[in-house]
Amino acid sequence: MVKSKFITQTDMKVGLIGDEDTVTGMVLAGIGHVDGQGKKSFMIVDSKVHRKDIEDKFLELTERKDIAMILITQGCAEEIRMSVDAYAKSGKVVPTVMEIPSKEQPYDPRKDSVMQRVAFFLPSAMALMGIEA
Numbered sequence: 001m002v003k004s005k006f007i008t009q010t011d012m013k014v015g016l017i018g019d020e021d022t023v024t025g026m027v028l029a030g031i032g033h034v035d036g037q038g039k040k041s042f043m044i045v046d047s048k049v050h051r052k053d054i055e056d057k058f059l060e061l062t063e064r065k066d067i068a069m070i071l072i073t074q075g076c077a078e079e080i081r082m083s084v085d086a087y088a089k090s091g092k093v094v095p096t097v098m099e100i101p102s103k104e105q106p107y108d109p110r111k112d113s114v115m116q117r118v119a120f121f122l123p124s125a126m127a128l129m130g131i132e133a
Helices: 020-028 051-063 074-079 081-089 113-121
Strands: 013-018 042-044 067-073 096-100
Touching: 013 020, 013 051, 020 042, 042 051, 051 067, 051 074, 051 081, 067 074, 074 081, 074 096, 081 096, 081 113, 096 113
Parallel strands: 013 042, 013 067, 067 096
Antiparallel strands: none
16 A cells, blocks of 8 residues: 655745746756656746647646745736636635746736735835835
């Protein structure tokens, strides 16, 4: 009989969807993981990748039990904004979806669901950053 393994906090991983430079840097820093079946916890998005592929990877990462956080560049999140917003409205906390900036696109906190929650509980947060809500 095989022992079933429970996922603990030390087994949790970070998922990543982004452009080549962002993903390469994060994977070199140790974020990426490939399991025994070849499933990766990251995806490099370039001009050849279709929106459907990005959305499928995002949904796969949100359904995995070993992913604690998903980092997605804001440019990629814009391509699948409906899925990202639907996940944010679902009320799930784990995995947490964090939108990060990339070289090609500056960070816009008005589109980030985490910053929208911060602004909800602290209305002056956006004003402190110099952004009109």
